[in-house]
Amino acid sequence: MMREVTAIAHGKVNLHLGVGALRDDGYHELVSIFQSLELRDVVTLTEASPNTGVAGRVVELECATAGVPTDNTNLAWRAVDIVFGRSTQQPPAVRITLAKGIPTAGGMAGGSADAAAALIAANKILDNEFELGELLDIAADLGSDVPFTLVGGTALGTGRGEHLVPTLSKGTYHWALAFSRTGLATPAVFRKLDELDRTPHLDVTALSRALRTGNPHQVAPLLHNDMQAAALSLQPQLRTTLNTGMAAGALAGIVSGSGPTCAFLCEDARAAREVAAELSLSGNTAVTSGPARGAHLKGE
Structure with missing residues (x-):
């Protein structure tokens, strides 16, 4: 067998x-x-x-x-x-x-x-x-x-x-995700980033402290992505996505990693569904939460 x-x-x-x-x-x-x-x-x-x-x-x-x-x-x-x-x-x-x-x-x-x-x-x-x-x-x-x-x-x-x-993180964080119809290649985003005049943000002290509270309202203003500017330069329409999610009630919105997915931290699961519903008018969305497990066998 x-x-x-x-x-x-x-x-x-x-x-x-x-x-x-x-x-x-x-x-x-x-x-x-x-x-x-x-x-x-x-x-x-x-x-x-x-x-x-x-x-x-x-x-x-x-x-x-x-x-x-x-x-x-x-x-x-x-x-x-x-x-x-x-x-x-x-x-x-x-x-x-x-x-x-x-x-x-x-x-x-x-x-x-x-x-x-x-x-x-x-x-x-x-x-x-x-x-x-x-x-x-x-x-x-x-x-x-x-x-x-x-x-x-x-x-x-x-x-x-x-x-x-x-990293100690209390509670569950709820996310609405907006997917782009066109992907972004990570090397291309890094190349664009290297062309920009910028100051790296490498201090995570405040965010680490906020995660220990389990309060998304404290975490939200501390979300940050140095690569976001480069991703927005390559796909300017992502600005509209970020603005739409914030207007729909998200606590914060960022480009995820090298993009182009936009991730919106929300107050709770209901708020995440509402934000995703608004974003779905212009593209594919999903609702999810974290932190989750790492890779694991099904059923274990």
Whole structure:
């Protein structure tokens, strides 16, 4: 009987994203507070027939969402290849199926979250051969957001985002999300950011203190994203989205990560639904909450 393992991937929002200087390795020094969201993808690994003759490899990736790579450039595919490649066992050949709920190229770490879920699923197929610390090392090699989407919750990220320290966050935060019809490539947003005359915002002391209160009214004015100006420059219509959400009753609105998804912190679940309803008149929306778990196996 062919085994099938399903894992849940959670998106994220940056409550703070401070972007420092460009480093010698081509990455920017970041200071970020991440929050994992209930918005999710589903990643399923299914053992392929032994007759494929390619044991220990991904043989196919299926995803119905346009714009998602279905070859070995997909981070989930790469994640499985790396885990299987480091195993002392003889892993089976597998097929990957992605069911997307997180927008593609939306600044919510959808691809990174899929990779984190794929790590969990591949490790399960290997009867949990690797400890979490080993999976985190692989996650950091895959991408800056993969380690956080693996652990979830609320965390301070430094370096290029891969060095994580849990951040105390009380209560539940409710979000309305507005998705853009056109994605933004993260490298393009960073290039635009480097063209701007700006001062990096790297201090998260006040936001960290506010999160300990569990009061969204105290958190809202402290949300910040250094990349927002660059994203707005590349997609000026996002200004209208932000203004619409605020006029509908959001406590604060920011571009999520590199964009173009706009995230609106709301007082409660009802307010989030009302803001999303107003935003839905001009595009796709969702309502979600956080903090959520990191990547995990379905049913666990």
